Amino acid sequence: MNSHTVYHTFKTGERREFVRITDDVQEAVDESGIAEGMVLVSAMHITAGVWVNDNEAGILADTLEWLDKIAPPSWKEPDGDVADELLPEGGDYRHHRGGEDNGDAHLKNLLMHHQVVLPITEGKLDLGPWQEVFYAEFDGRRSKRLVIKVLGE
Amino acid sequence: MNSHTVYHTFKTGERREFVRITDDVQEAVDESGIAEGMVLVSAMHITAGVWVNDNEAGILADTLEWLDKIAPPSWKEPDGDVADELLPEGGDYRHHRGGEDNGDAHLKNLLMHHQVVLPITEGKLDLGPWQEVFYAEFDGRRSKRLVIKVLGE
Amino acid sequence: MNSHTVYHTFKTGERREFVRITDDVQEAVDESGIAEGMVLVSAMHITAGVWVNDNEAGILADTLEWLDKIAPPSWKEPDGDVADELLPEGGDYRHHRGGEDNGDAHLKNLLMHHQVVLPITEGKLDLGPWQEVFYAEFDGRRSKRLVIKVLGE
Numbered sequence: 001m002n003s004h005t006v007y008h009t010f011k012t013g014e015r016r017e018f019v020r021i022t023d024d025v026q027e028a029v030d031e032s033g034i035a036e037g038m039v040l041v042s043a044m045h046i047t048a049g050v051w052v053n054d055n056e057a058g059i060l061a062d063t064l065e066w067l068d069k070i071a072p073p074s075w076k077e078p079d080g081d082v083a084d085e086l087l088p089e090g091g092d093y094r095h096h097r098g099g100e101d102n103g104d105a106h107l108k109n110l111l112m113h114h115q116v117v118l119p120i121t122e123g124k125l126d127l128g129p130w131q132e133v134f135y136a137e138f139d140g141r142r143s144k145r146l147v148i149k150v151l152g153e
Numbered sequence: 154m155n156s157h158t159v160y161h162t163f164k165t166g167e168r169r170e171f172v173r174i175t176d177d178v179q180e181a182v183d184e185s186g187i188a189e190g191m192v193l194v195s196a197m198h199i200t201a202g203v204w205v206n207d208n209e210a211g212i213l214a215d216t217l218e219w220l221d222k223i224a225p226p227s228w229k230e231p232d233g234d235v236a237d238e239l240l241p242e243g244g245d246y247r248h249h250r251g252g253e254d255n256g257d258a259h260l261k262n263l264l265m266h267h268q269v270v271l272p273i274t275e276g277k278l279d280l281g282p283w284q285e286v287f288y289a290e291f292d293g294r295r296s297k298r299l300v301i302k303v304l305g306e
Numbered sequence: 307m308n309s310h311t312v313y314h315t316f317k318t319g320e321r322r323e324f325v326r327i328t329d330d331v332q333e334a335v336d337e338s339g340i341a342e343g344m345v346l347v348s349a350m351h352i353t354a355g356v357w358v359n360d361n362e363a364g365i366l367a368d369t370l371e372w373l374d375k376i377a378p379p380s381w382k383e384p385d386g387d388v389a390d391e392l393l394p395e396g397g398d399y400r401h402h403r404g405g406e407d408n409g410d411a412h413l414k415n416l417l418m419h420h421q422v423v424l425p426i427t428e429g430k431l432d433l434g435p436w437q438e439v440f441y442a443e444f445d446g447r448r449s450k451r452l453v454i455k456v457l458g459e
Contacts, residue, residue: 154307189309189311189457190309190457191344191346191423191455191457204416205352205420205421206352206412206415206416207352207412209401209404210400211399211400211401211402211403211404211409212399212400212401212409212412214400215394215399215400215401215409215412215413216412216413216416218394218395219377219392219394219413222391222392223376223392233391234391235388235391235392264416264417265416266419269419269421270346270348270421270423271348272311272346272348272453272455274311274453274455279311279350279453279455280350281349281350281351281352281451282350283351283352284350284351284352284420304457305307305309305457306307306309
């Protein structure tokens, strides 16, 4: 059994942003020399996620709009009545009592999850035709890390 | 270390449907000869998911009703005011500008996730008494693939 | 390749409760003697989850409040109009026809997921500075199991 570990650091220009990392994950697999196995792609922060979906601008914009409705920020006006009601009673997150303003990003992390595990077959990410891997930043504009761990032989 | 890879193709009769695949996953584990390890069960599409839950018809129907409220389709009437408001501003997904109508299925994929990793102990899926594995189709009636990758020894 | 399997049983005092298990997972890794690999942490029940997030009381309380709005119980008054509308048509889950009252816990399981896979590097859980592992109980006050499976070498 072999393993290989790579870290990437992201500092997005936007507070919320999708960063396509499919090629970075394949590169880690290439470096590992592993032909059959699994690769874990995992955000090391609690306000970010990893998603496998389509690299289509409409989907990514739809998703960010929708996430703001079901896991609403309190640092901007609620995006409609549903978002308003999904904010905590009193209008702000308990988490913000310590000076933070990213309570919504923790809920977005819950919805999306911070990690995926991808299959490796014959040295390649064994993905479907439209599957791309994204690092999803929900509280960016500062350095945040991601770990890629390849396991197999 | 050993590995074993199996692909399954689904073409569901309904647009949305749960397909129980617990036995298919166990069969892949049996074929692998692996006694201790993990098995990755992963949809190869971006409008499907994999879920571990109870094989009880009420839960599956409840779940489909609820998913249509929080990740609403635009190809049918919204299922209430919440669904109506969770649709994108303007009433339709940006993703649909390219001719698609499955924007909701991408959000359902986000909620449910496209993959699970299951433990293998003494050659068996190490599941709790009610845990069953489901392929969850959100945009079916066409051929879609799933990969099962067993890893261990 | 080596593997190591540990089971934990939880019987929470509250119906819903987060239990921090980071040290239990590290202990399983220590016992395994594995330096490089992955560890699967998986609830063996369909009304519980595993979450990696911050051990901050405000976040955990925010999360439970929010989960009751988007995956509403029917055994207490809906927490607002959104929760009321997200209940099934007729006001109760089909799943409850069999005498259960935990339909909401199955939806919370879907949202949070029942498992995470964590990287192991140099014998340690390779987590970010704020990442802690939680067992999330959504239908407790009875004995429920969790499996930890370590894989690597």
